[in-house]
Amino acid sequence: MILSTTKEQIKTYSMFGLTRVVLGFMAVSVWTGVSLAGTISGNVADYNAADVRSASGVLTVPANVAVYTATSTITIGSSFIVTLPSGFTFGSAPSLTSSGTATFSLASGGTGSRSATFTVATANLTSGQTVNLQGFTVHGATALGTITPVANALPITLQAVGTDASPLSFPAFASAQGATAVFVGAIQFIDETPPSNATEFLASPDTLTAVISAIAISAQTTDPTVGSVPVLGSNGLVNSISNSDTATVTISGNFRGIARVFSSHVSDCSSSINNGSVSLGSAVIPNVPVNIEVFFCETGSGAILGSDPNGFSGVAVSHGTSTDFLSAPVNVEFPGIICYRGSVGGCDANFVPPPLAIPTPALSSWAMIGLAAIILLFGAWKLKATPATP
């Protein structure tokens, strides 16, 4: 009895101990994230967002966008599910390959579906072996038409049914602006000595026109935030933009006294590609060619010129009329210096230009309309009031 009691106690204690061990392991697994499921990695497919729009969301996805690594044996007959981001569907039949001898056959889903289910065939997938998703096309990837940073990439999921408790997710689909730009500002001095009196740029002789910067806009081939991620076109190849594309460049700075801004192929501004518009605080130059170095020039109006001793405060590139890219992050290598210079070398920080001139329009638009109406009515009335000669 005593023995029996002892055995029962031992059995009870043993059962209790085993439960504790299992529960403890589960708790540790949850806490540390360790599990028996596989792991997922991959290569982000980062597309030119403008190209995604042009292709209406039909994209070619390169191989190995997702790679599954088994951490336990996955037996023949097991199912493997690949799921695309919301809104995406397979445009072509996906396929899986393994680093071992296991093969995969498409069991359901695939073309036209958001997911595809494969069956493991030929051999078991053993721990350490990888499963690679081969290249395919997707439809409905219109979400990537809006810039989607790599950090917020849309996920693809893989799940070995029976092994992974839930699908394993990898942020696989991102999109970027499509173009990139390098900006270099120029150093120009405004001659504050007579007869220019700060109305012309220092030269021999002084000149109203001067180059203020250079820019080179080209296709974005690597992601602006994660340089190791290549940017792709909708065809899955390295992104490119056409030579016939143009951009609109906005430069923020002090454009006081500037009557004209224009782009030029040459740094001496002797020829012009296109005129821009200029206001006191910014210059906008449209139709700037891409894939070539372009210079920006400005021409003073004869009034006192404004200085930018610390360089231009901002440069932005938008797509203009082109559809090959949305915009371009600008790498300002040097913001430029435009400053007053007296009889001694270097910038003259003590020169204070006189206050701005106030424009004095003769008539406002409404006054012009009113005056036109009055003259029209008066003329018509006069004609009516004057009898016609038979």
Added chain:
Amino acid sequence: MPSNPVPVPTKWRRALPQAHFALLFALCFILGIGLVLLPPGQKIDQDFSRLLVRISRTVIGIWGGAAAVEGAILRAPGGFAVEMRDGCNGINVMVLLWAAILAFPASWKLKAYGLAAGTLAIQLLNVARFISLFYIGQYSAAWFEFAHGYLWETLLILDTMVIFWLWVGRVSRSGALRHAGN
């Protein structure tokens, strides 16, 4: 077989000169503004602004004042400056008056007289306006706003109306209007 002309009602026939004037006025005005907006027109516009600024400086100098010219800017020794930009030189008002004179039925001689006299009157007033704003602005920003936004705008409208009214009166008295009104 001779065709019968479609009879035009008397009421419509009487309104024809007015419609003719209205259409021609609109056409001339749009054409004139279009020409001003074209690149050669813009160049003339800017050069004309600078000329007016230089004239203003000369007038100020004649009366013993001091001002410096920077392109289309007139600057006082104290730093205050007024600028004659597009729309400041009265070209728009001139185009409006020219359109009305050209559209109104009159002899070419009278039209030439109206164009010359009207241009001169508008520009004399505009230079006076520019010089007065140059001085008023140095005295008071509030008075500058009033003079610029209300006083001179009203005076310019009145000036243009009076010029056209006087010219039409002259055309009327000459008898050219009755012939043209047929």
